[in-house]
Amino acid sequence: MVQTETRARRGEVDASNGGSRRMAGLDRDALHGLLRDMLIGRHFEERAAEAYAIGKIGGFCHLYVGQEAVGIGAISALRPDDYVMSAYREHVQALAKGIPSRAVMAELYGRATGCSGGRGGSMHLYSAEHNFLGGWGIVGGQIPMATGVAWAIRYRGEDRVCLCFMGEAAVNQGAFHESLNMAALWKLPVIYIVENNRFGMGTAWERASSLEDIAAKAHAYGMPSAHADGMDVLDMRKVVGEAVDRARADGTPALIEARCYRFMGHSMSDPVHGVYRTKEDVEEAKARDPIVAFIDRLKQAGLVTDEELEEMDQRARAEVDDARAFAEESPDPHVASLYEHVYATENVAGRLYFDRRER
Amino acid sequence: MAEMTYRDALNAALAEEMARDPNVFLMGEEVALYSGAYKVSKGLLEKFGETRVVDTPIAELGFAGIGVGAAMAGLRPVIEFMTMNFSILAMDQVFNSAAKVLYMSNGQFKCPIVFRGPTGAALQLSAQHSQALESTYAHFPGLKVCTPATPADAKGLLKAAIRDDDPVVLMEGELLYAMKGEVPDVEDHVVPLGVADVKREGSHVSIITYGKMALVSLQAAARLAKEGIDAEVVDLRTLRPLDVEAILRSVHKTNRAVYVEEGWPFIGIGAQIADIIQSEAFDDLDAPVLRVTQADTPMPYNKQLEKVAKPSAERIVEACKRVL
Numbered sequence: 001m002v003q004t005e006t007r008a009r010r011g012e013v014d015a016s017n018g019g020s021r022r023m024a025g026l027d028r029d030a031l032h033g034l035l036r037d038m039l040i041g042r043h044f045e046e047r048a049a050e051a052y053a054i055g056k057i058g059g060f061c062h063l064y065v066g067q068e069a070v071g072i073g074a075i076s077a078l079r080p081d082d083y084v085m086s087a088y089r090e091h092v093q094a095l096a097k098g099i100p101s102r103a104v105m106a107e108l109y110g111r112a113t114g115c116s117g118g119r120g121g122s123m124h125l126y127s128a129e130h131n132f133l134g135g136w137g138i139v140g141g142q143i144p145m146a147t148g149v150a151w152a153i154r155y156r157g158e159d160r161v162c163l164c165f166m167g168e169a170a171v172n173q174g175a176f177h178e179s180l181n182m183a184a185l186w187k188l189p190v191i192y193i194v195e196n197n198r199f200g201m202g203t204a205w206e207r208a209s210s211l212e213d214i215a216a217k218a219h220a221y222g223m224p225s226a227h228a229d230g231m232d233v234l235d236m237r238k239v240v241g242e243a244v245d246r247a248r249a250d251g252t253p254a255l256i257e258a259r260c261y262r263f264m265g266h267s268m269s270d271p272v273h274g275v276y277r278t279k280e281d282v283e284e285a286k287a288r289d290p291i292v293a294f295i296d297r298l299k300q301a302g303l304v305t306d307e308e309l310e311e312m313d314q315r316a317r318a319e320v321d322d323a324r325a326f327a328e329e330s331p332d333p334h335v336a337s338l339y340e341h342v343y344a345t346e347n348v349a350g351r352l353y354f355d356r357r358e359r
Numbered sequence: 360m361a362e363m364t365y366r367d368a369l370n371a372a373l374a375e376e377m378a379r380d381p382n383v384f385l386m387g388e389e390v391a392l393y394s395g396a397y398k399v400s401k402g403l404l405e406k407f408g409e410t411r412v413v414d415t416p417i418a419e420l421g422f423a424g425i426g427v428g429a430a431m432a433g434l435r436p437v438i439e440f441m442t443m444n445f446s447i448l449a450m451d452q453v454f455n456s457a458a459k460v461l462y463m464s465n466g467q468f469k470c471p472i473v474f475r476g477p478t479g480a481a482l483q484l485s486a487q488h489s490q491a492l493e494s495t496y497a498h499f500p501g502l503k504v505c506t507p508a509t510p511a512d513a514k515g516l517l518k519a520a521i522r523d524d525d526p527v528v529l530m531e532g533e534l535l536y537a538m539k540g541e542v543p544d545v546e547d548h549v550v551p552l553g554v555a556d557v558k559r560e561g562s563h564v565s566i567i568t569y570g571k572m573a574l575v576s577l578q579a580a581a582r583l584a585k586e587g588i589d590a591e592v593v594d595l596r597t598l599r600p601l602d603v604e605a606i607l608r609s610v611h612k613t614n615r616a617v618y619v620e621e622g623w624p625f626i627g628i629g630a631q632i633a634d635i636i637q638s639e640a641f642d643d644l645d646a647p648v649l650r651v652t653q654a655d656t657p658m659p660y661n662k663q664l665e666k667v668a669k670p671s672a673e674r675i676v677e678a679c680k681r682v683l
Contacts, residue, residue: 117465126464133431133468138455144424145456151425152432155384155410178421341466342500344524350553350600354631
């Protein structure tokens with residue numbers, strides 16, 4: 001996945017230079033990388049929806065269709081050693097951070113080869129290798145923890161950052177306000193990205209918040225904030241990139257409101273429209289599909305050909321099909337592993353588990 | 360041996376572990392400039408600086424979660440709650456995050472964190488400040504819980520808790536901080552988790568207990584001794600992992616058990632202990648297992664009412680006589 005160096009990213013004029021055209025400071029390969037990630041993300045979620053419908057994937061399953069530009073644009077502004085922590089709509093963010101699609105799909109299937117060994121499922125994706133720290137299922141619960149990861153960065157004097165994704169509904173939790181206060185107070189290098197997809201499950205944002213402008217909430221903590229177009233992968237990358245550079249330089253945190261739209265229901269159990277939004281609303285948003293919009297821009301700038309697009313799409317489909325086949329063929333975790341990883345240290349003395357006398 | 364207070368023993372444990380491992384830091388309300396509401400962290404700010412001894416805003420959920428995130432990133436936080444009553448605000452981070460991250464991540468992210476603070480009733484602090492929440496914490500797989508009764512155990516268990524790779528909740532006795540006791544003078548006094556301590560040997564009845572109630576039980580045992588009854592006091596010291604062998608050994612010897620805890624009776628630690636004894640030592644029992652607990656009410660403010668609500672030496676004596 002695309003994670004280019006920050007210095008190469010911005011401040012460069014979109015102009016021909018020896019025949020190599022650029023957009024937003026990115027060369028053709030980098031732009032194609034972003035598009036490829038978005039296509040993989042879209043196909044991945046569509047395959048996940050199919051697998052869920054036939055019972056191959058269980059539990060809750062929250063899809064990212066329509067929001068790809070947010071996670072992919074934001075994460076493309078990071079270095080591999082930066083951290084990402086998220087909530088439960090995180091499949092595509094996990095992919096963007098570099099977790100192989102096989103490991104993510106296998107986790108959705110609950111298989112031993114999944115990135116959480118089948119213990120987490122759709123909502124709890126982890127990879128220590130890729131600095132992807134979950135995957136959390138309690139709304140807003142990840143916000144203090146991501147702040148703590150930034151605390152650890154500051155404690156060690158590192159120049160890493162932590163991105164913390166949340167849905168707009170999480171902003172009403174106390175955890176959000178407690179965390180932003182301490183992050184600003186202590187100058188912790190954390191960037192909070194609020195994915196404002198307009199609805200917390202079925203509750204429209206304007207029915208849940210006394211203040212509509214989420215970015216403005218940062219003023220209460222003296223924290224820099226910004227709006228980003230969550231339907232535009234390049235704008236996401238630019239706005240998050242600026243915050244990342246600042247956080248890396250002097251630890252300043254930031255709050256970014258990414259305005260986007262969820263094309264699917266809240267989870268696979270919910271209808272796409274009907275109760276809280278109309279079909280027309282959804283169709284109107286789909287007309288601004290972030291992938292279609294990005295392709296149009298690239299085409300107009302002469303930065304992608306139809307042949308390249310076709311090939312990219314085929315490769316994305318093939319990768320996701322391979323991930324699904326891998327998940328299908330992977331084994332379940334052993335039943336005997338039920339008690340593994342409850343504790344890191346199973347003390348020599350005393351009983352830890354109360355249903356098993358031999359413990 | 361050196362005589363020191365429970366407070367100083369905890370302080371020594373923190374100072375030693377912070378000197379030993381640069382990843383250990385202390386965070387909580389009033390822990391730095393003010394030295395802690397109960398003065399447990401006196402001198403640590405001067406010794407270790409403000410990066411490692413950190414005053415927080417009053418935001419229990421927030422700073423508990425900061426601790427969990429820092430632990431996931433490889434540090435070893437000690438999070439102080441001014442009292443365990445306030446930890447109720449932070450329970451989402453303790454139960455949903457700290458206790459589960461190792462499991463949900465299939466072993467990829469450890470959470471070596473200590474949550475500590477005073478538990479139980481002091482004097483006339485009324486309902487919201489007089490709660491013993493040990494059974495609540497011990498309920499969750501993924502957490503370890505210890506409850507030191509003496510300065511020596513306070514020091515040794517806190518050191519063990521800080522070194523443990525799992526989240527440990529260390530519940531201190533609010534009325535014990537000024538209590539003095541002998542602490543081994545050895546260089547590295549660590550009390551392993553999961554090992555009970557027989558605080559008084561006896562042959563007629565086993566009083567099984569922990570924390571401050573171990574001291575009340577010793578008072579009860581002294582009174583019983585005057586009447587010719589020889590009670591054994593088993594201090595569990597750690598509730599999870601639980602030293603089941605020590606409980607069974609004692610019951611095998613005395614054939615009678617009285618369980619004492621500061622918390623409420625319903626679904627208390629005592630319910631689990633009684634279940635273990637009846638299912639694993641049924642043939643050893645000559646009498647039912649009795650429990651002495653706090654009254655099943657919120658703690659009242661009035662002095663007389665409070666006295667009646669708390670488990671006491673009198674009630675322990677009475678229970679022991681009933682099983683004999």
